[in-house]
Amino acid sequence: MLRNYLKTAFRNLARQKGTTLINVSGLTLGITCSLILFLLVKHLSSFDNYHTNKDRIYRVVSNSDGNNGKSYTPGVPSVLPDAFRNDFPEAEEVTFTSYRSGAMITIPQRNDVPKKYNEEAGVVFAQPNFFKIFDRKMLIGNATKGLDDPNEAIISLSLAKKYFGREDVIGEIVKYDTMEYKITGIMEDHPNNTDLPFSLMLSYITIKKASEANGWGSIWSDEHCYILLKEGEHASAIQSRIPAFVQKYYGDDNFSHQTFELQPLQDLHFNNQYETYTYSTSPKETLVALSIIAAFLIVTACINFINLTTAEAIKRSKEVGIRKSLGSTRAQLIAQFLGETTAITVVAMLLALGLTQITLSFLNTFLELQLALNFSSDGLLWAFIIGVTSVVALLSGLYPAFVISGYRPALALKNQIGNKNSSGYSLRRGLVVFQFVISQFLIIGTIVLVSQMNYFKKKELGFRKDAVVLVPIPVVEKPTFKKGASKMRTLREEVSVLPGVELASLSSTPPSSGSVSGTRFTFEGEEQKDRKRAQVKLIDGNYINLYDLKLIAGSGLEDLDTARGFLVNEQLLKTSQIENPQDIIGRKIRMWGKTLPVVGVVKNFHTVSLRSPIEPTIMLNDLEEYETLSLKVNPAQFQNVINEVKTKWEAAYPEHIFDYQFLDEHIREFYEGEERMSIMLTVFTSIAIFIGCLGLFGLATFMANQKTKEIGIRKVMGASVESIVVLFSKEFVKLIVLGFVIAAPLAWYIMNQYLNDFEYKITIGVEIFGIALGITLSIAVLTVGYKSLKAAILNPVKALRYE
Template identity: 45%
Template sequence: MTSVLSAEGQKKSLTYIGFIEKWAFGTKSTFFSGLSLASSLEIESSQPMFRNHLVTALRTLLRERANSLTNIAGLTLGITGSLLLFLIVRQGLQFDQHHSQKDRIYRVVSGENGPNGQTFVQAVPAVLAAELRAEIPEIQEAVATVYKRNSLLGVVRPDGTVDRFKEKNGVVFTENSFFRIFDRKILAGDAAKVLIEPQKALISVRWAEKYFGTREVIGREILYNNESYQIEGVLEDFPTTTDLPFDLMLSFESIREQKESVGWGGLSDEDNCYFLLNQNSGIGSVEAGLEALVQKNYGKGKENTNGNHFIIQPLAELHSDMRVGNYNSKMPAAAKIAFTGIGLFLLLTCCINFINLTTASAVKRTKEIGIRKVLGSTRAQLITQILSESLLATFAACLLSLLAAQLLIPIFNGYLELSLSLSLTTDWGIWVYFLVIWLGVTLLSGLYPAWVISGMRQGHVIHGNTSTKGSGYTIRRTLIVSQFFISQFFIISTLVIYAQFRYMQKKDMGFVQDAIVNIPIPASAAQSDAPQDKSKKRTLKSELMRIPGVESASLSSTPPAANSVLSTSISLSGSDEPIATQIKEADGDYIALFGLEILAGTGLADLDTLNSIVVNESLAKSAGFQDYSDFVGQEIDLWGNLLHVNGVVKDFNSTSPGDNPAPLLLMNNLDGYKTISLKLTGGQVEQQLSQIEDIWEGAYPEHLFEYSFARDDVNNLFRGERKTTSVLAFFAGIAIFIGCLGSFGLATFMANNRQKEVGVRKVLGASASSIVWLFSKEFIRLILIAFALSMSIAWFTMDKVLQEFAYRIALGPSLFLAALALSILIVLLSVSYRSVQAALANPVDTLHAE
């Protein structure tokens, strides 16, 4: 009977309710948490239908507590993971979108043609902004920015004392035109006159309160590298979604002469140039103007031997274009796609889990559904009722995911250096997201179980016929295979990324890292032309060498592996063919201290000025020499100087461990030494560092002492890979755990559906282990099917990912077999409780109804 009974028919049916309820549920009815069917019908007749559905759904969820908690837990995990990924992707898409003229703002970056194709850097000549304003009429405004990291700041107190602080970032030299291009409000001060005169500064509200304890700081003095700047304005704090993270802005006029004296010959990543295009102009006109500037300043044709050129980059691409850097961390477009895909996978797998658990528990509700149908409930009413349960479960999961996300966001922000936030009062996007998730997950996860359960025939279910063989059983298996597919893809991806990370960590980088401490020399002293500052470096080295346990010391621009590198081009004497190379400035002890292997010739002379050079294998090969000894004694042209090649050293990684060693030369240049490295012995590190600090502070009393160990510096180069691995492992763990819940759901369904079969098998002598195997082999078969599907896709995807690394692991069968074994182990552990429970059940209890 599928039609609705009349009111009179319902009243007549009530005379049989006591008997039916006792037969179906026993004396202590579990239907509606102990309420009689008569009282439930009274509720239906006296309350609005929708309210009744919700009340009944709530009672059902409370009655089936274990199943409800498992369902909600799976949904909560999936929604929490997808919410975090949504916040990460959304923040990546919002960078610098707050500028009102964003569609007309561009950055100019540099390109160069080398033996390995085009190379790109964010640096441009410091004179470019002035040239753009003067030479290209289509450009409305242009601005130069010089960003300084690891800056020493000093705050002058009223009594004349100076408090010094080290800031990782936040200091930029720029021009007044910055505020005619970008939206950054000046809260105090004259916007038309700031940053025009030298030694002037603007400070953000955040830093004003941090360093001065007040926003009233106009006229106060702040020191940058011990040079005084007068504050003439207060800036609003920059938003978290910007690649222009400036807390202290200093007038470019203060360093203009120093920067522009280099002309077009020097590039530094700290030097950037932005411009604002006229409203009615096309970008093609600017490209033509830039080409004219290239020809004017670099030459054309064969004269421009390095193939120098400029590239125009829209502001919207700053945060995702991985060819060049910026003043902030980046999120490549591929990462946004990957995070979106992972978020959708998590939602899908938690929906699959909900479907499996709900349909698995449906066996327990067959008599309830049958009686409802006998009493006149239509299929539409049953679907609505079951969807109401899904609606409540998803709503509870959404609330719990909000709480979980609030707890996890600070951890994500600290570890990934993000600035995620979750505000329900101001962020309407979160409400839209949750509304879509709530309704979408409810329909996706609840519609199929509602259709299956409501479709049970009342005659069959009342008589205990709960067989689900057929399409429904096949669909459940298909869903489980899909869930295993997602879980195994995550497992394989995590194992591959982790193996690649470990491989890079263990790879020989070509130099010694142990027991070496690197100490930066203050920037003002390192770049000073004063004779006393130059001699101070040598004196410092000599005094540090007197400390017991300091085995050796070396002055250099940077250690062997560093985030920053100086690039240029050289040519063999008598040849016009350019050879792109990196440069490290170092003294004569550098090669021995870092254990660089000399393959031909000798090392560097310990001189203060440029005299001769040592090259690596890659540079020798780029110059056309396979026998390195033939390269020794050759002359090269560097910046107009003819220099002899003293020797050739074995290649070592000078930047990221994932990159191939680039052509590189070592040369003397006392002016460029910014680091002193010490090799320590004796095991008294703390005592030695204390002595080192005393001597260093005697040489540079107005600066802060800092140090780092070479191995830690190298490990920091793996920071991006380490974070990627951790994030992937975190979300893989969520997917795997949800998959375990789904496996438990299928095991529960199998146990409920086959309990009489198990009872018969035990009566006929089957052992408990054979019953456990009866359940386990079904899951192993499904895992193997999912593995066969996921292996090829994971192989293809991970092979593409590994192509980004110069040194990479081989995708051998061991990784995939390990993933398969791990999948089987995890799933068998998750279903073992239910299968053992079924195997140990008393057959008398399962067969007494027969």
Template identity: 60%
Template sequence: MLKNYFKTAFRNLLRSKGISIINLSGLTLGIACSLVLFLMVAYMSSYDIFQSKRDRIYRVVNKSVGNNGTEYQAGVPTVLPEAFRTDFPEAEEVVFISEGSSSLVTIPQKNGELKKFQEENKIAFTEPGYFKIFDRAILSGDAIKGIDEPNEAIISTQLAKKYFGKEDAIGEVLKFNDQEYRVTAMMENAPPNTDFPFNLFLSYSTIKKEREEAGWKSIWSGEQCYILLKEREQIAKIEQRLPAFSKKYLGADDPDKTEFMVQPLTEMHFDERFDTYSYSTVSRTSLTAFSIIGLILILTACINFVNLSTAEAIKRSKEVGVRKSLGSTRMQLVGQFLGETTLVTTLAMLLSLGLTQLALAFINPFMEMELALNFTSDTSLWLFIICVTVIVSLMSGLYPAFVVSGFKPAQALKNLISNKNSSGYMLRRGLVVMQFFISQLLIIGTIVIVSQMNYYQDKDLGFAKDGILIVPIPEQEQPAGIEEGGSKMRTLRDEMENIPGVEMASLANDPPSSGHVSGTNFKLQGSDESHGTQVKQIDGNYLKLFELELLTGQNVQDLDTATGFIVNEKLAHIAGFDNAADIVGKVIRVWSKEYPVVGVVKDFHTVSLHSPIEATVLFNRIRGYEHLALKVNVKQAQGVISQLKTKWEAAYPEHLFEYEFLDENIRNFYEGEQRMSILLSIFTSMAIFIGCLGLFGLATFMANQKTKEIGVRKVLGASVESIVMMFSKEYAKLILLGFMLAAPAGWFLMGKFLDEFAYKIEVGPQVFVLTFGITLLIAILTVGYKSLRAATVNPVNSLRSE
């Protein structure tokens, strides 16, 4: 019996090749896209899930009140861990992690030379307690004793092979920030799905004294504290006493009103308020959205299947009549048609696995992930394959099977069952409306997200960013040393200005907008009120090179130390001056330095457009210069870079030369959103394409059903245009109904999405007009092709049709 079912199913699929190909293509694309999204969601949800103590691990974070409301920070003062150990005995372990601010590692060679390696996000200073909290296998050596003394290091096999050409490097020496460290232990490589991607740990005791000099008032996001809660202790005990802890060490009159909090490790990767060491967070809302899109794509493919199967069922009415007359039960017929559906679904699943494997070769480098189809170890993948195959088979086949098996033998044998009087007619209309609702909702989302990304790219940031080259300055200089031997960085700057193609050069801690922000508080002389401000340490060329608009006053002089401050409009307004020019001449206090304000610049964006403009103060300070900026002629950029490299390496021979263009760096602020917009555009296109396959199939079926009607109409004088319109108006109504449902839903959802941005576009009527126009055009092209072919057939041939 089962063999007969599959043989019959295979023959029926071959008999209706067109419908079978459309069904198979739609299901394959739908399942492949949903499988990619499943792998992405599973990967992003797996961060640090392998930590055996993850339910007891917490990170100490803080929130404060800034000029633009509540601000969140993952970093803590360097002196907090010791105080936490004393005040909270509920913590079994407390460990401090300080990310390596410089990423240059050098390996001394026997001939006296240095091998240089530039690393990213792989180096950290920490304490032995790290290995008591986090799971990281030690391959040789002792983790606890490995970094309990100054100048010790634990290294992964990956870096050991890279630095020393062997996997066991115990006893070898490396240099970091001009300090030598001896390798005392070997550990496994950091997995890709972790927020602790370090492959080199250095003993924190080496720099502890220097770091703790900053006290409680200095916080940097790269310096974080983690605790392991004792078993059977409640985190609520710690949370209740944290406000008192904050006041005890920061003071009740703390101007920032900083409060320390604890954040569970299980929530760390999904809380976008705080940074992580992987520089990668994703909200649970985004994961839910990806999951819903995956379900939508499968649902769209299933809708196609149901539509085409119920429509195609009319062709098989005689077959049903014959089978019933010969004694087939309804359940036998249901089994037959469900078998055909299962066969198509299984084939689609196999094809989708191959398609997914091909797609991952492009998706992994694009998304910077390591997605894979691990059939041997990934049980969730097998669960997905089995569940999707069963559910899609049932969703796609159960209703058509019951519709077909329910035909009455007498009507079926007399060919009295038509498209419109079959029980699936209204369902097909409803499913088409749902398809258009889904497609139009995705189109609205894609248009809004792409428009927001374009808005980011085109928005005036308040400074020039094109054609500006940024080069790191790896060594600090003191004003006293300049008088003795001159300044290497100033000499380099001046030499670069003489190179053809370089219009101007400037030294500063950072360009106007960057991922690195230096902040402090300022006070107006005569006032006890303190306000937050960002700090830019600049030279005399900075304003002109970046084209910052000086509204009033004068520029700072090209000196090594400050004699006056330049502020932006936001700072002036926060200080209480409605007219920003009135702050010129007033003395403000920044970093224990009191100088008059000599100028006011127009507001400019110092961070990404996710955040509002902040108060900013600019002044001379050569100790803080970390970058050289060059305004270059883009056509001569390669020649400039070549000469810059030669001069830079002569000045800093122990370091590696690097550079980047400012506009590219700023684009990286929105790299995550840009990827998501491209990904959403692809999946939206897939949903539309799957919908078009269904429309094409239904239009084909309608043309076949109306063959005689078209012939009669043409004989009676109907034009080709009127016949095409007859086909198209039915779908135009369904598109309009789907749009009426999608427009308010899209407006609501996209409004919620845009609320996450400080600067955003408005969702105007043009978005919805464009969405409706795109959908209508696609549908007309899809249906119109088949309609036009049906309308141009010779009526003689149409009237002969049975």
């Protein structure tokens, strides 16, 4: 009997080539997308889960009052760890990390030019007890002793091979900045699912004294403190004593209400209030959204299967009647039809695995990840494959199997199975509505995301960003009284006269940057309690002209090495409740131990991404802090300019590696996550629409099969092809509009929640919903139109003879 079932199943699948192909295609696409999303969500959910003591590890983070509510940073004062260790005995270990993103590493050579490497991953200054808290296997050397003394380093296995061509490099020297470090240990490479991506660790004791010189008043976002609680201790016991800890070290001068909180390690990658060393977080809402999309794509594929199978079911009514007449039970028929469904699902799963493998080779490059199908070691992957295959086979096949096996033999043999006899037509329409709720929700979400990205690209930022090249200044300099003695000043003057260079400027950062300095200031005569927060930019005299910042009062800064006055933005006036820009000119501001007059006011410009509001900003001269050479270039002469600049830059800094970046590219990096998400959502939405159209095709096929004679009669009575196509299409337009009515308010609410993360954003207007509905109707009408037209142009004689 089993052999007979298998023969029958394969014969039926081969006979209905079109339906089988559509079913396999829909399921393959749905499973492929859900599998890719499963791998992505699994990866994002696994960050730092591998640490043995993960439930006892916490990061100390900082909160304080800002100009626009609370200000959050993962950084802490560098003096905090020692104080924390003394005041909280509940902590078994307390460690401190000071990270430097982007690093120039030099490997000295005895009789040759030193090897130079630009390490984008940077370096971290760490304490030896880091390895007592976090799991990082030491391959050669002693982890707990390797960073005990000044000028010691532990490097990863991959860096050891990269720098020296071998694994055992104990005793070798690496040079960072101006100091040399002796390698004392080789550690395994960090996994790609960690927010502690360290490949080169230097002993913190080397810089401890200099780092702690600023005391409790200095916080840098890349200096983190981690603790390991003792067994049985609770974070709440420490958190309740934090206020007393803050009072002890800040006293009554804590006007910004600085405080600290304990953040669980397992919250690091999901909390976007605080950054991590990967500069990337994945809010849990995002993971939930991706999981729901994955589930929806599988469900829509299953709906197609149901619609197409039941639409073709009438053609098998005689088979069912004969089998039942010969004694087949309903259970046997259900088993046969479920077997056919399972065969299609297994084929679709195998094809999906192959398609996923091909897709990952492109997707990993796009997302900068290392997702993979690890069949030998990934138990969750096998659970997904087996679970999805079983669920899809049941979801797709159970209902059609019950419908088809339920045909009454007498009616089936007489070809009297019709619309009234075939159950589930309303359910099929409901399933199509559900498909288009999903599709239109995704379309609206995609349009909002793409519109927001276009808004980012087109919004005026308050400064010139086109044709500006950023070149790093790798060596910090001290101001001198002799103007020409500065290397960076000399370089600026040399490149400013090159053909194609219109202007050159030195600064800490460009106007909009991911690296932001901040401080608190007061006007002369105000008390400490009146201090306000401001961002700080260190600039030279050419900065305002190069970036075309608009001066609305006073003058720009002189081209000096040290500050003699401050330049401020409009937002600082607003925060200080000063209405007339002229009223602030000459008023003195106290900041960073300086008391200097305000010499000018510029129009507001965006200093960070458009997620955040414009902050009060103070600009001043400070040669010691210049890290960027900005060049306004003529695009037509760009390549010649870069070659000339490289030659002069390398002459000034021969020990370093030349690099550059366009300002507009630098700004675009702020929104890389959103850009990637919008592209992925566009792809998944397109696939969801395609799968949804297969569902419409299934329902149109069902209607065409049911109404063949009706169409023939209508044509004999004089109905035109156009009127018949319209008659068909009206039914589907109703279903699509119903789906839209459900999807639109849901999408409006959820996408508004998403946009609330941005200070500057689009408004979700009626046109977005109009575009979404228009896209859906156009695609659906084209899909249905094909089947409608095919039915409408059928010879009425053949239609009236249709059995």
